[in-house]
Amino acid sequence: MLGTIAVWGITATTVSNIMLIRAVYSQYIPRHIRTQLEIYFYKLLGWLSFYVHIKFNEHTEEGLKISENYDAIRNYLSSNTAARAQRLKANESKNSKSLVLSMDDHEEVEDVFNGVKVKWHSNMNEIQRQSNYGRNTSYERRFFTLTFHRRHRGMIIESYITHVLREGKAIGLRNRERKLYTNNSSSEWYPWRSGKWSNVPFHHPATFETLAMDPEKKERIKKDLVKFSKGKDYYKKVGKPWKRGYLLFGPPGTGKSTMISAIANFLDYDVYDLELTTVKDNSELKKLLLDTKGKSIIVIEDIDCSLDLTGQRKTKKEEDEEEDKEKKKEKKKEEDDKKSKVTLSGLLNSIDGLWSACSDEKIIIFTTNFVDKLDPALIRRGRMDNHIEMSYCRFEAFKVLAKNYLDIESHELYGEIKRLLEETDMSPADVAETLMPKSDEEDADVCIKRLVKTVEEEKEKARKVAEEEEKNKAEKEEKKKEEEAEKKKTEEEEKKVKGSEENGDLSEKNGTN
Ligand SMILES: Nc1ncnc2c1ncn2[C@@H]1O[C@H](COP(=O)(O)OP(=O)(O)OP(=O)(O)O)[C@@H](O)[C@H]1O
Numbered sequence: 001m002l003g004t005i006a007v008w009g010i011t012a013t014t015v016s017n018i019m020l021i022r023a024v025y026s027q028y029i030p031r032h033i034r035t036q037l038e039i040y041f042y043k044l045l046g047w048l049s050f051y052v053h054i055k056f057n058e059h060t061e062e063g064l065k066i067s068e069n070y071d072a073i074r075n076y077l078s079s080n081t082a083a084r085a086q087r088l089k090a091n092e093s094k095n096s097k098s099l100v101l102s103m104d105d106h107e108e109v110e111d112v113f114n115g116v117k118v119k120w121h122s123n124m125n126e127i128q129r130q131s132n133y134g135r136n137t138s139y140e141r142r143f144f145t146l147t148f149h150r151r152h153r154g155m156i157i158e159s160y161i162t163h164v165l166r167e168g169k170a171i172g173l174r175n176r177e178r179k180l181y182t183n184n185s186s187s188e189w190y191p192w193r194s195g196k197w198s199n200v201p202f203h204h205p206a207t208f209e210t211l212a213m214d215p216e217k218k219e220r221i222k223k224d225l226v227k228f229s230k231g232k233d234y235y236k237k238v239g240k241p242w243k244r245g246y247l248l249f250g251p252p253g254t255g256k257s258t259m260i261s262a263i264a265n266f267l268d269y270d271v272y273d274l275e276l277t278t279v280k281d282n283s284e285l286k287k288l289l290l291d292t293k294g295k296s297i298i299v300i301e302d303i304d305c306s307l308d309l310t311g312q313r314k315t316k317k318e319e320d321e322e323e324d325k326e327k328k329k330e331k332k333k334e335e336d337d338k339k340s341k342v343t344l345s346g347l348l349n350s351i352d353g354l355w356s357a358c359s360d361e362k363i364i365i366f367t368t369n370f371v372d373k374l375d376p377a378l379i380r381r382g383r384m385d386n387h388i389e390m391s392y393c394r395f396e397a398f399k400v401l402a403k404n405y406l407d408i409e410s411h412e413l414y415g416e417i418k419r420l421l422e423e424t425d426m427s428p429a430d431v432a433e434t435l436m437p438k439s440d441e442e443d444a445d446v447c448i449k450r451l452v453k454t455v456e457e458e459k460e461k462a463r464k465v466a467e468e469e470e471k472n473k474a475e476k477e478e479k480k481k482e483e484e485a486e487k488k489k490t491e492e493e494e495k496k497v498k499g500s501e502e503n504g505d506l507s508e509k510n511g512t513n
Pocket residue numbers: 210211212213250251252253254255256257258259369390428429430432
């Protein structure tokens with residue numbers, strides 16, 4: 001008992017001595033000397049210790065953004081070592097599609113790489129700060145520390161850390177919740193939002209399986225996408241940026257937007273839906289494009305409606321002059337004139353700029369209903385590498401829709417439908433709408449019969465339209481012929497009159513002589 005009291009007494013004295021020394025140290029030794037002393041102390045520790053420590057902070061140097069490396073390490077440790085940690089933390093991240101378990105603060109786990117053991121420690125410091133208004137605030141600063149024996153320094157720095165960051169980033173991409181980004185239009189009320197992206201979770205259900213189109217064409221597109229997504233080394237070898245441009249063209253309702261969603265789901269990419277008409281000018285466009293992340297699809301729908309593509313491309317000088325003129329005009333204009341001043345050259349330059357500025361995989365897709373209206377420069381290979389025609393619904397595409405909407409693979413009317421669809425141009429959107437049951441009483445048989453009736457009506461309509469066009473054409477030709485005949489007649493009469501006048505002149509002359 002006496003022994004225990006003595007031990008407590010010694011401990012208490014030691015603790016109070018340490019506290020006294022600390023108080024004297026921080027009160028009487030100037031700050032800059034304390035800093036120097038601490039540097040030497042840590043250096044000494046470094047010389048004495050066999051272990052190397054590397055710190056990875058949660059925030060970047062600027063302090064605002066979460067460090068990508070910290071995130072990657074957390075992902076790596078969550079999947080590789082967190083199972084071995086005693087205490088875990090459930091992170092509810094808005095960027096992740098599922099709950100992510102990671103090591104709790106002040107936990108330590110071991111990892112083994114190439115037979116070498118390393119330790120990861122998750123740290124958290126609470127930092128006290130006084131605000132400008134004298135209020136005390138505190139915030140938490142987190143970081144991971146990697147500890148390993150100094151004889152493995154080279155291998156850990158060159159190989160292990162790269163391995164952890166690469167794996168962690170890949171896990172992050174797999175777990176992330178995909179996003180649909182849209183560009184904000186310029187607003188008088190929220191000027192800081194203009195030229196920036198807003199996002200919502202991307203949950204479009206379209207897939208290549210549900211996409212109605214010719215199966216061979218579908219397979220070709222899928223192969224092209226797979227080759228692209230696995231082509232990092234290939235693109236590097238041939239000296240091309242890891243990008244691909246697709247032009248989707250075809251009549252309305254043939255599935256251009258649906259195809260974009262199917263591609264995004266197939267490759268697991270985000271989608272940036274760029275509304276060109278709300279982009280203020282070329283420099284805002286460039287900024288928006290450069291502000292897109294990798295593994296994404298940038299979409300400009302109905303490109304023919306978003307820009308004046310009928311005009312010739314302008315030279316840089318012409319464009320500058322025009323911009324100068326525009327600026328002068330702009331001053332006179334009311335402030336609420338929000339017309340987009342994006343030009344074709346601006347778009348081309350922005351795409352080329354995007355292509356050369358970023359190293360990660362990106363796809364850009366343009367859609368149009370009128371491919372012939374587009375400037376060839378916009379869709380040349382290299383910018384739009386793959387041109388895909390989305391066409392009217394033929395039998396193969398119909399079979400996919402029937403499977404999707406009615407869950408059937410055959411019907412006695414399939415032969416009839418095949419014949420009708422080969423002869424009639426109907427969009428997959430119209431076929432899908434006709435096939436969809438309108439009530440619980442409607443079964444596949446009712447829907448298929450309705451489709452036959454609708455296609456027959458469409459065929460009849462198309463026949464009448466063609467007949468009308470033919471009639472108009474014939475009438476026009478007839479009119480043209482009549483006009484030509486009339487013209488010829490007038491010319492001949494004029495010739496005759498002229499001839500007789502000349503003859504008259506001549507006889508007059510002869511008579512005079
Ligand atoms: N090829 C297709 N496969 C499956 N569904 C389709 C297909 N085409 C159209 N649809 C259906 O029709 C609807 C409209 O299609 P979508 O918006 O993709 O056509 P679009 O070609 O982009 O039309 P627009 O040129 O008018 O923008 C879709 O929601 C989808 O349900």
